[in-house]
Amino acid sequence: MKITELFERGEFVVSAEVGPPKGIHIEHLLEEAKTYLSDITAVNVTDNQSSVMRLGSLATCKALKDEGLTPIFQITCRDRNRIALQSDILSAAALGIENLLLLTGDHTKMGDHPQAKPVFDLDSVSLIHTVKKLEEGEDLGGNKLVGEPPKFAKGAVVSPCSDSVDAQLAKMERKVRAGADYFQTQAVYEPEKFIKFMEKAKQFGKPVQLGIVIPKSAGMAKFMNANVAGVHVPDEMIEELKKDKEKTKAGITGVEIAARIIKECKPYCQGVHIMALGWESKVPDLLKLAEI
Amino acid sequence: MLITQLKSKETIASLAAGKKVFIINCHGCKEVHFPEKEAIELQKELAADGNVTGSITTDYICNPENMKLRLEGHKSEIEAAEVVLVFSCGVGVQTIAEYFEDKKVCAACDTYPLPGFQGVTPLEYDCDQCGECYLNITGGICPITACSKSLVNGQCGGSKDGKCEVDGNMECGWERIYRRLAQLGRLDVLKCPTQIRNFATDDEVAK
Ligand code: SF4
Ligand code: SF4
Numbered sequence: 001m002k003i004t005e006l007f008e009r010g011e012f013v014v015s016a017e018v019g020p021p022k023g024i025h026i027e028h029l030l031e032e033a034k035t036y037l038s039d040i041t042a043v044n045v046t047d048n049q050s051s052v053m054r055l056g057s058l059a060t061c062k063a064l065k066d067e068g069l070t071p072i073f074q075i076t077c078r079d080r081n082r083i084a085l086q087s088d089i090l091s092a093a094a095l096g097i098e099n100l101l102l103l104t105g106d107h108t109k110m111g112d113h114p115q116a117k118p119v120f121d122l123d124s125v126s127l128i129h130t131v132k133k134l135e136e137g138e139d140l141g142g143n144k145l146v147g148e149p150p151k152f153a154k155g156a157v158v159s160p161c162s163d164s165v166d167a168q169l170a171k172m173e174r175k176v177r178a179g180a181d182y183f184q185t186q187a188v189y190e191p192e193k194f195i196k197f198m199e200k201a202k203q204f205g206k207p208v209q210l211g212i213v214i215p216k217s218a219g220m221a222k223f224m225n226a227n228v229a230g231v232h233v234p235d236e237m238i239e240e241l242k243k244d245k246e247k248t249k250a251g252i253t254g255v256e257i258a259a260r261i262i263k264e265c266k267p268y269c270q271g272v273h274i275m276a277l278g279w280e281s282k283v284p285d286l287l288k289l290a291e292i
Numbered sequence: 293m294l295i296t297q298l299k300s301k302e303t304i305a306s307l308a309a310g311k312k313v314f315i316i317n318c319h320g321c322k323e324v325h326f327p328e329k330e331a332i333e334l335q336k337e338l339a340a341d342g343n344v345t346g347s348i349t350t351d352y353i354c355n356p357e358n359m360k361l362r363l364e365g366h367k368s369e370i371e372a373a374e375v376v377l378v379f380s381c382g383v384g385v386q387t388i389a390e391y392f393e394d395k396k397v398c399a400a401c402d403t404y405p406l407p408g409f410q411g412v413t414p415l416e417y418d419c420d421q422c423g424e425c426y427l428n429i430t431g432g433i434c435p436i437t438a439c440s441k442s443l444v445n446g447q448c449g450g451s452k453d454g455k456c457e458v459d460g461n462m463e464c465g466w467e468r469i470y471r472r473l474a475q476l477g478r479l480d481v482l483k484c485p486t487q488i489r490n491f492a493t494d495d496e497v498a499k
Contacts (some may be wrong), residue, residue: 075396083349104441104443104448104449105448106457107440107441107450107452107457107458109458110457111456118441120441120442120443121489121491122488123441123443123444123448124445124448125445125446125447125485125486125487126444126445126487126488128486129488140488158449159449162449162456163453163454164447164451164467164470166470166474167447167466167467167470168449170446170470170479170482171445171446173449173482174445174446174482174484174486177483177486179488186449207413227452229449229450229451229452229457230449230452274437281336
């Protein structure tokens with residue numbers, strides 16, 4: 001199922017993210033996904049997230065699909081040139097995977113193989129353009145595909161709380177013009193900024209899913225503030241996380257904060273995308289508290 | 293060694309279309325092959341339209357001191373122009389674009405590598421001889437060398453406080469480009485078609 005069909009029906013689309021393991025044992029991931037994520041619309045599978053080498057996104061997507069979940073195949077331009085990217089995208093279609101999230105990707109220097117060659121033959125915009133061409137029955141080299149072309153829901157990302165939000169909007173527009181169907185955002189902790197952003201992003205007419213990372217501790221919040229692009233956890237939230245250490249450790253504070261953000265932003269967006277970072281088990285509680 | 297080649301006639305014509313133009317030719321250093329004849333021909337055609345306010349031919353335009361000195365005598369001609377059209381390698385165009393903060397500076401050439409020794413690249417500007425100069429859609433800042441991922445369609449999501457995700461000491465090249473375009477009132481060039489790089493160096497596949 002393409003998640004764009006749900007947006008078209010006016011549904012509030014909920015997705016969550018899982019990261020494949022460093023190794024071949026996928027049972028735990030599948031178990032968690034079945035237990036905690038089977039009620040939500042779709043599950044994103046990250047592609048060697050943060051440039052750390054892991055089990056592949058495509059294989060994990062297929063395994064999730066076999067378990068009855070709807071995967072979103074994340075693809076970055078860091079590790080593959082245009083030939084490998086197109087080939088993997090065709091492979092996804094052949095395996096019945098219809099949802100894509102198309103990204104530039106972190107630089108190789110950020111990960112656990114800093115000596116690797118960064119590819120970036122294409123980038124997020126030209127990758128979206130490429131998928132659109134495949135959907136029209138032609139590859140990027142201008143060669144015809146044999147038979148019925150694939151069809152996807154083409155997702156992209158945007159960073160609504162970035163300090164250069166106008167540049168983000170300009171980039172978002174380029175993605176829309178290249179053919180992006182829907183957007184997922186970077187983690188949001190400042191609903192006012194998100195709402196302001198949505199007022200401007202509305203003009204593109206594409207559904208946007210609010211990005212949520214459940215804050216696990218004050219330390220994590222501070223870490224994100226110092227290191228994660230486009231993310232700023234306000235001081236009051238950090239104080240809230242500090243106040244009752246036990247409650248925070250149990251995940252209750254983080255879930256409360258995240259639910260509050262979702263509630264506040266919900267009237268302005270078309271869905272929510274939860275990056276649980278190992279706290280998949282908290283997702284059902286979060287959705288309940290956010291009244292979704 | 294590097295080689296500069298004129299952009300297509302149509303491209304150059306569209307850069308100059310109906311605008312007052314000042315032309316700068318750099319015959320460069322011994323490391324650069326410059327298409328002298330073709331450039332003269334083309335500039336004659338441009339001048340025939342009566343829109344050329346003036347032109348100079350010089351060398352080492354990439355040296356800011358040298359450039360300022362050479363341009364001194366042409367102040368009024370430059371002021372009268374809406375576009376400064378530069379026939380030089382990518383480094384030269386970047387040097388001039390930085391100098392004319394508020395003027396539209398256009399690259400009329402693409403810069404390709406040639407095997408062998410590469411000339412000493414001066415100062416803070418760098419050109420990677422990508423063969424398809426993007427300076428006209430990036431406000432005169434080279435996206436190939438100023439962005440760690442050499443992105444040509446806008447910034448990645450990685451910059452933090454204006455700094456590149458790869459190197460905290462380096463300004464994000466695309467934020468610089470965005471700011472420059474905003475300053476020039478040329479943010480509309482970001483609406484250009486999706487750019488796809490061409491890594492074919494062989495002339496026949498390159499086209
Ligand atoms: S875009 Fe950069 S690398 Fe390419 S020719 Fe222009 S200055 Fe050189
Ligand atoms: S942060 Fe800026 S300079 Fe660095 S890779 Fe991304 S777009 Fe390029």
